[in-house]
Amino acid sequence: MIEEIPLSRPEINEDDQRAVMQVLRSGRLSIGPMIEQFESEFAELVGRRHAIGCSSGTAGLHMALLAHGIGPGDEVITTPFSFIASSNCIVYVGATPVFVDIEPKSLNMDPDLIEAAITPRTKAILAVEVFGSPAHMATYRAIADRHDLKLIEDSCEGLGGRWRDRAIGSFGHSAVFGFYPNKQITTGEGGMVVTNDDRVADVCRALRNQGRAPSGTAGNAGNWLHHELIGFNYRMSEINAALGLSQIRRLDAIIERRQQVASRYIERLMGNPELLVPTVEPETLMSWFVFVVRLRSGYSSVERDRILDGMRRHDVGCSAYFPCIHLQPCYRERFGTHEGSFPIAESASQRTIALPFYTDMSPRDTDFAAQTLELMITRETFSRE
Numbered sequence: 001m002i003e004e005i006p007l008s009r010p011e012i013n014e015d016d017q018r019a020v021m022q023v024l025r026s027g028r029l030s031i032g033p034m035i036e037q038f039e040s041e042f043a044e045l046v047g048r049r050h051a052i053g054c055s056s057g058t059a060g061l062h063m064a065l066l067a068h069g070i071g072p073g074d075e076v077i078t079t080p081f082s083f084i085a086s087s088n089c090i091v092y093v094g095a096t097p098v099f100v101d102i103e104p105k106s107l108n109m110d111p112d113l114i115e116a117a118i119t120p121r122t123k124a125i126l127a128v129e130v131f132g133s134p135a136h137m138a139t140y141r142a143i144a145d146r147h148d149l150k151l152i153e154d155s156c157e158g159l160g161g162r163w164r165d166r167a168i169g170s171f172g173h174s175a176v177f178g179f180y181p182n183k184q185i186t187t188g189e190g191g192m193v194v195t196n197d198d199r200v201a202d203v204c205r206a207l208r209n210q211g212r213a214p215s216g217t218a219g220n221a222g223n224w225l226h227h228e229l230i231g232f233n234y235r236m237s238e239i240n241a242a243l244g245l246s247q248i249r250r251l252d253a254i255i256e257r258r259q260q261v262a263s264r265y266i267e268r269l270m271g272n273p274e275l276l277v278p279t280v281e282p283e284t285l286m287s288w289f290v291f292v293v294r295l296r297s298g299y300s301s302v303e304r305d306r307i308l309d310g311m312r313r314h315d316v317g318c319s320a321y322f323p324c325i326h327l328q329p330c331y332r333e334r335f336g337t338h339e340g341s342f343p344i345a346e347s348a349s350q351r352t353i354a355l356p357f358y359t360d361m362s363p364r365d366t367d368f369a370a371q372t373l374e375l376m377i378t379r380e381t382f383s384r385e
């Protein structure tokens with residue numbers, strides 16, 4: 001029997017297991033040395049003054065927007081081609097997401113469309129490194145600075161990537177990372193806000209801990225029940241932080257091994273005329289989050305979905321990354337958004353196929369996934385004729 005090739009899976013080694021066990025044995029499961037060490041090494045890696053660990057990327061985005069003072073009546077420019085959390089955080093704070101279409105090569109927001117979307121109510125640009133690509137981040141920052149807006153970088157998919165000499169997470173006034181198990185490194189669930197702004201960092205530290213001032217720790221009973229802000233429980237436990245710390249210490253090796261998987265797919269699929277295979281600009285160090293190909297224009301979403309079904313029937317995990325956010329039922333209902341508004345994003349989204357991709361993926365499984373994709377495409381084109 002062929003074993004299923006999953007779409008994604010985390011790599012947990014013995015060091016990771018030892019690190020987690022050590023925390024369990026210590027009895028200190030929250031607010032302790034692991035989160036402090038993880039934050040300190042993370043800040044250094046991304047080259048920012050502060051790193052604030054939290055319970056998820058979504059929680060980090062929520063706090064970052066609040067800390068930058070974004071709220072009801074404000075508009076935030078963002079991409080419709082992303083995981084839904086990058087827009088939901090704007091809705092959480094009572095602001096309005098203003099979508100602009102994407103640029104078809106990198107699939108990131110089209111920088112040429114941003115200025116036309118700025119109004120007197122615009123407070124920020126929330127930019128996403130889609131699938132890990134840092135394309136246009138420096139341009140977004142220049143636009144934000146020119147118009148006195150904040151740039152919030154949703155770096156949940158890009159840990160370890162670089163553009164020229166700049167790390168992903170260093171372009172925005174603040175940036176947010178996520179550590180769900182399909183990410184480059186995982187903490188199980190977890191996130192990290194990074195910033196050079198002392199005040200934003202203080203507010204995020206308070207918000208994640210029920211609005212307590214940063215000195216309000218469990219060991220400080222006088223401050224533990226004193227709440228300066230309406231906050232949340234968005235803390236990251238010591239167990240999660242220990243796992244993240246252990247993983248981040250081998251990030252370079254993880255990026256390198258993911259690059260090998262991506263290179264094998266590229267080599268194998270590049271010549272297929274039915275496919276657009278991702279390319280990486282020379283100035284980019286890509287930290288691959290997922291490996292997403294696109295069917296060439298002319299394929300419908302029904303045909304793409306049939307190809308996905310066929311791959312799944314052959315035990316190859318795959319997915320349609322991403323359905324457009326503005327076409328999700330909850331956005332249509334709340335904002336009246338509809339088809340035809342962002343043609344580039346909509347067209348890309350109908351033709352994408354995320355292939356199985358993870359750090360310890362074997363060359364054999366990579367070849368099998370690529371071969372199955374090609375077979376399903378051939379079958380689909382035959383059934384057309």
Ligand SMILES: Cc1ncc(COP(=O)(O)O)c(C=O)c1O
Nearest residue numbers: 056057058083085086156178180
């Ligand atoms: C672009 C983007 N933003 C936000 C998130 C949310 O992160 P989390 O799942 O940790 O809440 C994700 C996670 O998949 C993401 O890909």
